[in-house]
Each structure stands twice: as structure tokens, then as C-alpha cells.
Amino acid sequence: MTSSPFPSLVSLLIVLLALIVNANGESRSHHKVNVSSLLPRKVCSNSKDALSNVTRLRLVHRHGPCSPAVRRRRSNFEAEILARDQLHVGFLRQRIAAAELGGGGTSPASTRAAPSTKIPARSGASVSAGDYIVTVGLGTPPKAQTLFFDTGSDVTWVQCQPCTVSCYRQLDRLFDPASSATYANITCASAACADLDALDCSDGTCIYGVSYGDGSQSVGFYSSDALALTPSDVVPRFLFGCGQANEGLFGLAAGILGLGGGRPSLVTQTMKKYNGVFGYCLPASASDTGYLAFGDSGSTNPTVKYTNMLRDAKTPTFYFINLIGISVAGQQLRIQPSAFAKAGTLIDSGTVITRLPPAAYASLRSAFRGRMSRYKKAPAVSILDTCYDPTGRGEVKLPAVALLFSGDVSVNLAPEGIVYAVNESRICLAFAANDADDDVGILGNVQQRTFGVLYDVPKKKIGFAAGGC
Ligand SMILES: *[C@@H]1O[C@H](CO)[C@@H](O)[C@H](O)[C@H]1NC(C)=O
Ligand SMILES: *[C@@H]1O[C@H](CO)[C@@H](O)[C@H](O)[C@H]1NC(C)=O
Ligand SMILES: *[C@@H]1O[C@H](CO)[C@@H](O)[C@H](O)[C@H]1NC(C)=O
Ligand SMILES: *[C@@H]1O[C@H](CO)[C@@H](O)[C@H](O)[C@H]1NC(C)=O
Numbered sequence: 001m002t003s004s005p006f007p008s009l010v011s012l013l014i015v016l017l018a019l020i021v022n023a024n025g026e027s028r029s030h031h032k033v034n035v036s037s038l039l040p041r042k043v044c045s046n047s048k049d050a051l052s053n054v055t056r057l058r059l060v061h062r063h064g065p066c067s068p069a070v071r072r073r074r075s076n077f078e079a080e081i082l083a084r085d086q087l088h089v090g091f092l093r094q095r096i097a098a099a100e101l102g103g104g105g106t107s108p109a110s111t112r113a114a115p116s117t118k119i120p121a122r123s124g125a126s127v128s129a130g131d132y133i134v135t136v137g138l139g140t141p142p143k144a145q146t147l148f149f150d151t152g153s154d155v156t157w158v159q160c161q162p163c164t165v166s167c168y169r170q171l172d173r174l175f176d177p178a179s180s181a182t183y184a185n186i187t188c189a190s191a192a193c194a195d196l197d198a199l200d201c202s203d204g205t206c207i208y209g210v211s212y213g214d215g216s217q218s219v220g221f222y223s224s225d226a227l228a229l230t231p232s233d234v235v236p237r238f239l240f241g242c243g244q245a246n247e248g249l250f251g252l253a254a255g256i257l258g259l260g261g262g263r264p265s266l267v268t269q270t271m272k273k274y275n276g277v278f279g280y281c282l283p284a285s286a287s288d289t290g291y292l293a294f295g296d297s298g299s300t301n302p303t304v305k306y307t308n309m310l311r312d313a314k315t316p317t318f319y320f321i322n323l324i325g326i327s328v329a330g331q332q333l334r335i336q337p338s339a340f341a342k343a344g345t346l347i348d349s350g351t352v353i354t355r356l357p358p359a360a361y362a363s364l365r366s367a368f369r370g371r372m373s374r375y376k377k378a379p380a381v382s383i384l385d386t387c388y389d390p391t392g393r394g395e396v397k398l399p400a401v402a403l404l405f406s407g408d409v410s411v412n413l414a415p416e417g418i419v420y421a422v423n424e425s426r427i428c429l430a431f432a433a434n435d436a437d438d439d440v441g442i443l444g445n446v447q448q449r450t451f452g453v454l455y456d457v458p459k460k461k462i463g464f465a466a467g468g469c
Contacts (some may be wrong), residue, residue: 002120013417022099025098025328026466027144028330028400028412029329029330029399029400030329030371030397030398030399030400031397031398031400031415031418032396032397032398033395033396033398033415034395034396035390035392035393035394035395035421035424035427036161036260036266036360036424038285038415038416038419038421038422038427039285039424040061040064040065040285040287041065041287042065042284042287043287044060044064044065044066044287044288044289044361044407045287045288045289046066046289047281047283047288047289047290047469048290055229055230055233055274055293055294055295056230056291056292056293056294057134057135057136057229057230057291057292057293057294058134058135058289058290058291059132059133059134059149059281059282059283059290059291059292060132060133060134060283060286060289060290060291061131061132061282061283062131062132062133062148062253062286063077063131063286064285064286064287065073065286065287066283066286066287066288066289067133067286068133068135068146068171068252070263078382078420078422078423079381079382079422080209080382081217081345082352082353082381082382082383082384082436083382083383084275085351085383085444086353086382086383087170087237087351088212088350088351089351089355089442089444091212092152092346092348092351092440092442093439093440095315096315096318096440099312099314099315100314102166104197111452113118116379127295131148131349131350131352131445132149132280132282132290132349132445133146133147133149133253134147134149134257134292135147136227136228136229136257137227137228137231138158138175138180138225138226138227138228138240139175139179139180139181139182139183139225139226140175140180140181140182140225140226141180141181142226142228142234143172143173143175143179143180143230144172144193145158145172145175145254145255146170146171146172146252146253146254147253147254147255147256147257148253148255148256148257148350149256149257149259149280149292149349149402150256150257150258150259150350150386151259151260151319151347151348151349151350152260152317152318152346152348152349152350152351153210153256153258153260153265153317153350154260154261154262154264154265154268154317155196155208155210155240155241155256155258155264155265156227156238156240156241156255156257156258156264156265156266157210157218157220157240157241157242157243157255157256157333158238158240158241158242158243158255158257159174159175159218159242159243159254159255160174160175160176160177160220160221160241160242160244160247161174161175161176161177161178162244163243163244163246164244164245165219165244165245166245166246166247167246168244168246168247168248169252169434170252170253171252171253171254171256171392172254174254175242175254177223177225177242178228180225181226182225182226182236182237183204183223183225183242184223184224184225184300185205185221185222185223186206186221186222186224186239187204187205187206188201188204188205188206189204190206190220192206192224192264193206193222195216195264196208196222196263197262198222199349200220201221204246205221205222206221207219207220207221207222208220208221208222208241210241210256211249212384215247215248215250216247216248217245217246217247218241218243218245218246218247218256219243219244219245219246219257220241220242220243220244220245220246221241221242221244222239222240222241222242223239223240223241223242224237224238224239224240225237225238225240226238227240227266227410229294232299233294235266235269235270235273238266239264239269240331240413241255243255247371254333259349260296260316260317260318260319261311261316261318261319261457262316263316265317266459267455268457271457271458272295273294273295274294274295274296275294275295275296275456275458276455276456276457276458277294277296277454277455277456277457278293278294278295278454278455279292279293279452279454279455279463280292280307280349280453281291281451281452281453281468281469282349282445282448282449282450282451282453283449283450284414284416284417284449284450284469288330288469289469290468290469291469301459302450303465303466303467304454304462304463304464304465305407305409305463305465306407306408306454306456306461306462307321307322307405307406307407307409307461307462307463307464308321308322308405308406308407308460308461308462309321309455309456309457309460309461309462310322310344312458313462316369318346319347319455319462320344320345320346320347320446321344321345321346321347321405321443321462322340322344322345322405322406322407323340323345323403323404323405323441323443324337324340324402324404324405324406325337325340325403325404326356326360326363326364326402326403326404327397327400327401327402327404327410328364328367328368328371328400328401329367329371329399329400330400330402331367332404333360333363334363334369335359335363336359339357339359339360339437340360340441342357342437342438343357343434343437343439343440343441344440344441345440345441345443346440346441346442346443347443347448347453347462348442348444348445349445349448350444350445351442351443351444351445352444352445352446353383353384353420353431353432353444353446354429354430354431354432354441354442354443354444354446355431355432355433355434355439355440355441355442355444356431356432356433356434356441357432357433357434357437357439357441358433358434358435358436358437359437360441361431361432361433361434362433364429364431365385365386365429366402367382367399368386368399368401368429369386371398371399372386372398372399375388375389375390375393375396376388376389376390376391377389378425378426378428381420381422381426382433383411383427383432384420384422384428384429384430385428385432386428386429387422387426387427387428387429388426388427388428389425389426390424390425390427391424396427398415398418399418400412400413401417401418402412403443405448409464411451411462412466413447414450414451414466416446416449416450417430417446417447417448417449417450418430420446423468426451430446431447432448450466450467450468450469451462451464451465451466451468452464452465452467452468452469453468
């Protein structure tokens with residue numbers, strides 16, 4: 001590849017931008033933030049799309065003015081999101097524990113759900129399997145389908161005509177296989193069905209089944225059709241579930257886009273086309289937009305810091321990351337590295353709040369509280385136990401929090417990744433403790449906000465680039 005003047009120009013711009021950001025009150029030790037900037041605005045502001053030559057989809061938070069499915073927020077809305085997040089985490093733990101105990105060929109995405117985590121479906125309620133949505137085109141001609149994107153599951157599915165058993169209400173028109181020239185059922189004898197750990201076989205057609213730990217599930221025909229990620233990037237014969245029995249809390253999305261590391265996932269299916277490289281940027285708030293991208297975009301970005309991606313053959317769906325420390329206000333906390341190493345840390349787009357080993361959380365909380373003593377304490381909100389009432393302050397000074405990963409990678413979180421703003425009068429430290437040392441840690445989506453997060457599956461690395469969106 002020949003060199004062009006553009007990369008150096010881009011680097012120069014990045015340096016200038018960094019200087020401007022510093023002039024705006026950012027530093028290694030603290031962030032000065034306007035409390036209202038932590039809360040979503042009433043209108044959507046589209047992020048300017050970076051100059052890039054990759055397959056890029058617009059990504060938005062499901063609850064906010066950028067979502068096609070805006071619904072009225074109830075007063076206890078945030079607490080409800082957090083309660084569901086806890087169910088989702090319980091489900092992830094159970095999947096990992098079952099696999100570690102030698103669950104044999106149990107696919108993490110199979111229907112063997114956590115029995116204790118059933119809660120009734122309510123319209124407008126939230127599911128933790130996805131907070132962010134993208135719109136793709138399915139079939140020939142392509143029909144728009146709005147899907148949650150989920151790095152914690154593999155199978156992509158949409159609600160499908162004729163909804164033999166049940167479909168919940170959704171925004172897009174229901175996908176109709178009969179109106180697509182390229183739709184095909186997958187037979188039970190096929191390799192694709194074997195890869196799936198299928199639920200069943202019905203009249204020779206492979207039956208998939210997935211559930212998400214909060215009572216949400218989808219069962220139907222495993223099928224293939226053309227998937228248009230963008231109008232010009234079409235994945236032919238993409239394997240997905242044509243859901244006939246769909247139940248749960250998916251709000252108005254048509255289904256789920258599975259980006260896990262297992263065989264049925266979009267990432268694995270497009271390995272030849274995109275080399276197992278994808279990335280996303282989760283926006284600062286629900287009134288901003290981010291992106292989901294496929295293909296080799298990150299390797300050319302000079303600001304990406306890469307750390308190792310860890311995989312476990314027993315749970316191929318999940319991407320793990322080697323969290324080794326935390327620093328607050330520029331000072332590394334004294335946490336035994338073994339505290340993190342015991343159960344490892346999973347990176348998941350579908351978990352909201354980062355879960356830390358008990359000792360690590362205690363240390364973080366204590367350092368954070370020490371730096372926030374000037375603010376009025378406020379009651380806990382669900383799983384968030386360190387909250388403040390900034391009413392009348394306008395601006396708050398938050399200590400910088402950085403996550404340290406192996407490979408000498410320090411990720412200095414954005415203010416939106418340090419505190420969770422419940423409303424104008426309640427901001428909380430956006431981390432929670434695991435119950436036990438051997439519960440897996442989880443890097444949740446709040447902490448990933450505004451970073452370009454890049455996954456290179458074959459090279460086993462995960463990168464973070466500040467200011468991704
Ligand atoms: C950008 O994409 C086009 C079409 O896919 C391709 O021909 C071109 O080589 C790409 N340019 C770069 C710099 O990757
Ligand atoms: C797919 O399989 C189901 C169940 O056997 C059947 O009802 C349906 O007609 C099939 N669709 C196509 C396009 O073959
Ligand atoms: C904070 O932001 C709001 C809305 O953008 C603005 O009206 C207000 O003046 C800002 N407050 C401070 C202290 O900068
Ligand atoms: C902010 O949220 C807390 C916790 O959900 C709630 O108790 C409080 O009433 C809310 N305050 C406002 C002004 O909405």
C-alpha cells in the first residue's frame with residue numbers, strides 16, 4: 001500500500017483534539033463534568049461519521065431520542081434496567097459455571113435457561129441481552145430489520161411469519177420468508193445444524209432455540225438468507241433463526257444480532273469476508289449515536305491500544321479480557337492481581353454495569369468515596385451502592401478511573417463510564433461487586449461508552465481507542 005499524506009494529517013488532528021480536550025478540564029486525575037451532560041438530551045444528535053472505508057452501521061441506544069422505538073420513561077425506569085442487568089449477569093455466570101462443570105456440548109446459546117430467572121414479560125420493559133440496536137436488511141429484496149447487537153450470544157434471529165406460536169409487537173414489518181427469493185430452510189443433516197447444537201428437528205428442518213436469562217426466548221426454523229449489513233455489503237446465505245415462538249422483553253426490535261465467538265455467530269460466518277475483525281462505539285448517552293463496524297478498520301488507527309483477548313474452549317461464545325488493575329485519580333489501587341485472575345473478566349456488550357471481584361470493588365469504592373467527599377451522599381439505586389446528589393452543583397469533579405489490562409494498556413474511562421446518571425439529582429459509581437471471588441468479572445457497556453472497541457478474533461486481541469464516537 002502506498003503512503004498518502006492523509007494518515008499524518010489525521011494524526012495531527014488527533015493530537016490537536018487531545019490538546020483541546022485537555023484544555024477543557026480533563027486530566028489524568030479528574031474530570032470536571034456538567035451533570036446535565038451526563039443525561040440524555042431530548043433530541044438525537046448524530047455523531048459525525050469518521051472517514052473510513054469499512055462496513056459501518058449506525059448504532060443507537062434502545063431508549064432515547066435516537067432510537068426508532070421511543071417510549072415514555074417511567075419514574076423507576078433506571079432501577080428496572082439495573083435489576084434486569086443483575087438477572088442477565090446471573091444467567092451469564094450460570095452458563096459459564098455449567099460449561100466449567102463439563103456441560104459437554106452444551107451450547108451457551110441453547111435453551112437450557114436459568115430456571116430461577118423467569119420474570120413476567122411486560123410491554124416496554126427492558127431486556128439486558130441488548131441495549132443497543134442496529135438496522136440491517138434481510139432477504140431479497142432486503143427488508144429492514146432492527147436488531148439488538150449482542151457480543152454475549154451467537155445465534156442471530158428475527159421474528160418470522162407466520163409466527164406459528166407467538167410473536168411480540170415490533171416496529172419493523174415481520175420478516176416473511178415467502179417474500180424473499182433467497183430464503184432457505186436448513187436441514188437437520190447439514191453441518192450448519194450440527195454447529196448449532198440444535199434444539200430439535202421438525203420434518204427435516206433444523207430447529208434452533210435461544211434464551212437470555214430473563215424469560216426472553218426465541219424458537220423457530222434455522223434458515224439462511226441474504227443479510228445486507230449495509231446496502232452494499234451483503235452476506236449471502238447468512239445462517240439465522242426464523243423465530244416462530246418468540247417471547248419476552250425485546251421491546252420493539254425484531255430480534256438479535258449475535259456477535260459472540262461461537263460457530264453460529266455473524267463474526268464466525270463472515271470470517272473470510274471481514275477476517276474476524278469487528279468493532280463498535282457505544283455513544284456517550286442515549287441521545288447520541290455510535291457505530292458497529294466490520295472489517296479491518298482498527299489496525300490503521302494510531303490511537304488503538306491492544307490487549308490480549310482470552311478464549312475458553314468450553315465457552316466459545318465469550319470474549320475474555322485480562323483486567324489486572326484499577327487506578328483512581330492516577331494512582332493504582334492496591335489490589336492483589338490474584339483477585340482478578342481467579343475467575344477472569346468477560347467483556348460483554350449486553351451487560352450494563354461492570355462487575356468486579358469483591359476485594360477490587362471495595363478498594364475502588366473506598367478510593368472513589370474519598371475523592372467525592374464534598375458531595376452529598378444519596379441512597380443506593382438498585383445494585384449501585386455509591387450515589388451522590390449533585391443538585392445545585394451544575395458541575396461535578398469526578399476522579400479519573402482507569403482500567404489496567406495486560407500488555408501495559410491503561411484505559412482512562414470517560415466520565416460517562418465512571419458514573420451512572422440516574423437523573424439530575426442522582427449520580428452513582430457505575431460499578432458493582434460480585435458476590436464471590438470465583439464469580440466471573442464482567443466489563444459492561446457503560447464503561448465502554450465513547451471508546452472505539454475493536455475485536456480481532458484470529459489475532460486474539462481487543463483494542464480500545466478513546467474518542468471513538
Ligand atoms: C475502499 O473500499 C473499496 C471498495 O471496497 C476498495 O476498492 C478500496 O481498495 C478500499 N480502500 C482502502 C484504502 O482500503
Ligand atoms: C421451512 O420448514 C418449515 C417446517 O418444515 C415449513 O413449514 C416451511 O414451509 C419451510 N419453508 C421453506 C421455504 O422451505
Ligand atoms: C450545563 O449544561 C446545561 C445544558 O447543556 C447548560 O444549560 C448549563 O448552563 C451548564 N452548566 C454549567 C455549570 O456549565
Ligand atoms: C432520581 O432517582 C431516584 C432513584 O430512582 C429517585 O428516588 C428520585 O426521586 C429521582 N429524582 C428525580 C428528581 O426524579
